[in-house]
Each structure stands twice: as structure tokens, then as C-alpha cells.
Amino acid sequence: MKEKLSALIDGELQSSDCQAHLGRLRTDTELRRAWDAYHLIGDALRGHIGADLTGRVVARLQEEPTVLAPQRKMTAAGRLAWYATSAAASVAAVILVVLTASSGWRAEPQFAAGTGTGVSGPVIPVAADQPAIDATPRLIGAEVENYLLAHQPYSHTSAMQGIVPYARTVAVERRTVRK
Amino acid sequence: MMFSRASRLFGPLGVLSFLLPVSAAIAQTEPSALQWLQRIYAATQKLSYTGTFVYQQGQQVETSRIIHIVEASGPRERLETLDGIPREIVRTGDEVVCYLPGSMTVKIDKQPGRRAFPEVLSEQLRDLSENYSLKKGEVERVGGYSCQVIALEPKDRMRYGHRLWADLNTGMLLKAKTFDENKEVLEQFAFTQLRIGGKIGRDQLKPRYFRQSRDWRVEDSGTMRANLAEAGWTIRSRPAGFRTVTELMRTMGGTSGVGHIVLSDGLAAISVFIQPATNKQPTPQPGLARQGAINVYVRPVGSYWVTVVGEAPPESVKYIANAVEYHR
Secondary structure: OHHHHHHHHOOOOOHHHHHHHHHHHHHOHHHHHHHHHHHHHHHHHOOOOOHHHHHHHHHHHHHOOOOOHHHHOOOHHHOOEEEOOOHHHHHHHHHHHHHHHHOOOOOOHHHHHHHOOHHHOOOOOOOOOOOOEEOOOOOOHHHHHHHHHHHHHHOHHHHHHOOHHHHHHHHHHHHHHHO | OHHHHHHHHOOHHHHHHHHOOOOHHHHHHOOOHHHHHHHHHHHHHHOOEEEEEEEEEOOEEEEEEEEEEEEOOEEEEEEEEOOOOOOEEEEEOOEEEEEEOOOOEEEEEEOOOOOOHHHHHHHHHHHHHHHEEEEEEEEEEEOOEEEEEEEEEEOOOOOOEEEEEEEOOOOOEEEEEEEOOOOOEEEEEEEEEEEEOOOOOHHHHOOOOOOHHHHOEEEEOOOEEOOOOOOOEEEOOOOOOOEEEEEEEEEEOOEEEEEEEEEEOOOOEEEEEEEEOOOOOOOOOOEEEEEOOEEEEEEEEOOEEEEEEEOOOHHHHHHHHHHEEEOO
16 A cells, blocks of 8 residues: 555556545545655655754754654764765665655654664665765764864854854764764 | 945944835845845854754754854854753854863864954955855744845855845844755754843853863864965865965874865865874775765875865865875
């Protein structure tokens, strides 16, 4: 059923099938939930969700700090994403996108991708049509952090937002420590 | 000339004019996108505030709290992370101190010879308007504040696009998004809670880990101005619009004598690090890495490692890394 749902979302369903499936969506609440979730995943992959969710994200962070701990478990997404230029790797990324979009969806939508296994990881930051990435980090995290710290004062965002962009280096430390 | 007119606009009357209904006369004096940028830069130098903001790249969201107080000597600020591993960053003038309880390290960095703000600003804005098209967008709400949207479209593929949200009243930047050439969001910063002005106790600037950190390892970058061209290092060619802003020498990760050249196109900055290969350091692997809008490219040059770091597309970062040359 859910495979059909992703086919429907991707516009790959025959029109007769399509009608039947849309009818089922009207009555089946679980299917409808999956529909919402798949669209949310799609939006996340395309970078269409973000600051508008942050209020809710922050509220949740403050409410349940422990529940969020798994998010910071070292997933491949957490590491510096490495590009590989081979076509094979691009194909792999596309397949991973599909896997992510059709795998089960139980956790809270905002966090599900972060709590997932490495599979959902490397795909998230990179759209499928961009160069694919090799999840193996080749720079030592601490080294990257030093470069980022040294670079940060010259970043344009530093001139506009003061110390705010240093939050970038936090993201790197998180990865380094959890590795 | 435009700037002198702008400076009048940014007085109290100018601020008021944004609040009045738009009439033909006021429409003429409404600040342009460039003048809005100037307001944004000026706001960090003038405003005191406390707030909570999120940094998002990909699926990763980091929440931090910031305290920013402007004193006679300039802004002083403290950033503290709210989730995960605690970390604090304190900036006083040209000095940035990072408290990293996770590794029990204090990192100290200085920006030597930083030039006066207004002087740098007019240069920056001139470069910026050559490399980006500026457009004013709608008025949108962020964190409870009505904000002017400003779009910066890159004029070529060697830099990213940006969208900025600035508070109508104060010009403070409340949200910033960086886009790649496909208009996909690479990263964003956004305030979710903010209080501008009011009384902010100076004690809030005091690092939480100040006392504990006395026993921690201290890494001082010992940064100095340097002439790397004289030492034999040049960047043969560079993407259009990128100029050298400064040349430094620093200690990084225990290696001293690391060269640091900063390039900028008026908005995006790219750092070139030149590090002598040593036995105690693990050998870096050449290649490209990224995080949000930051791309990192590593390449060996003789017995040195050249690492280029910048909020610019992979093509730009690679281009610059490949143009680094050593002539003795």
C-alpha cells in the first residue's frame, strides 16, 4: 500500500490506480498520515522546511531534552559530507532518497530523519541531482573545527550577525565528539 | 554621496518614516536594498540584545543563546549552546575565546589589525554591489518582528545567493538564508526569541566555564599580520570579484607558522590556510568536504597542505586552492 503511495506522490501511478488510491486516502487515516509524512520528507529534502518549524523545534527541545539525545548519535549525516563525483555514487544517492522516502515513519516528523539509521543520513543535505557524496570523512573533525574557528571572524555573517555564525563550529564539534 | 544621504535616513526620523503609510514623497526616501545592508551592518555595532536563535543545515538544528552588549569600546558578546554538548564563545573587541568543556580546551583567537568599521563597510558594500544584484522583497514577520526582506542574487556561479530579514525598526538581522544555484537552502540562521535594548546585566557576559577552565588546556592562535607573498606564496588567479582582505600567520592545532590568507567579494569570505606538513599531524586527505554553506578543499603543495575554507560553492573553493603557488 505504502509503495503505491510513494508512486502516487511521484506521479508514477496509472490513472485508474490513482483514483482508487485517492479514494482510500479519504477513508484510511493511517495512509493519510503516511501521505503527510512523505510530503514532509520531500519538503525536508528540498530544503523547504526550516525556520518556520524552528519555533516548534525549540519548544520541543525545551520540553523533552532527553528524547532528543538520539538525534545526536553519530549518523553518517552528522559527519562532514564528502562529495564523490562518480556516476555510480549519484545513482546510490537517488536510491537512498527513495529508501528514505518509503521507509517507515513513526517518530515525530521533525526529528525522524535525525533519529534514523545511517541510511537516511548522507542524502539529506544534498539534493538528488547534485553531486553525490561519499559518507567517509577524510578530514579529522578537530582539524576542520580549527579551520572554521579561524575563518569565522571573516565570514560575512560575522559582520552582520556578530558571533552568531560560530554556531557552525558547534555543529562540527558535535560530530567530532560523537564519532 | 548615496551614503551620506543614507546616514541621514538612518537617524530617528528615517526610522519613523518606515512606519508611516507610504505616500509618494516617502516612497522616494525609502532606503534601497543597499542602504538596508548598511543598516544591518550598523545595527550589530549599535544594538544591545539578548535572544535565542537556531542554526540549521540539512536536518541538523542547533539552538543557541546570545547576549550582545554594546559598550563604549565596541560590542561584547557571548554565545552559549542550549542543546547537546555545552560550549561557550565570548567575543570582546578583536578577541574570541571558545570554552569547550567536551575536550576541556580553551581556544583563544585574535584578529590583529582589524580596521575601523565604517571604513571597511563602504569598501565591502562597493565590492558587494559589483558581485551581487540586490533586491528589496516583502515585509515578513520573524520572531515577532516585522522584517524587510533583502535578496542578494549572485551575478555568477562562483558565489551563493542570500536572503536576509532585517527588523524594520532597528535594522537588526533576524534571519539569513544561503542558497545554492538551484535555489536550495544550504543553511540558515534565525532568531526564535529576541529582546532588543532594555537593561542587560554585564554579568550575563561572564563565561559559565570561566572558573572551571583554569585547569583546561589553552590553545592560543598567536595570530599576527604577515606578508605571505614575501614568503613565496601567491594566488595565481581567483574568481572574479575576490580580493585579498588580510594575510596572517597563526598557530593551529599545535602547528605554528600556518599561513592564512583571507579573500572576500564584499560578502562571502574564503580563507586559504597554508600548513607545513609535520610528522605529529595526521596526513590530511586531499579532497572536498562541506557543511551547510561552507566548503572545504584540501590539496598538497610541496611539503605544505593548502586548505581552503569558505561560504562559497565548491567550484570557487577548488579554483582558489588550485591557484595557490609557492615560489622561493
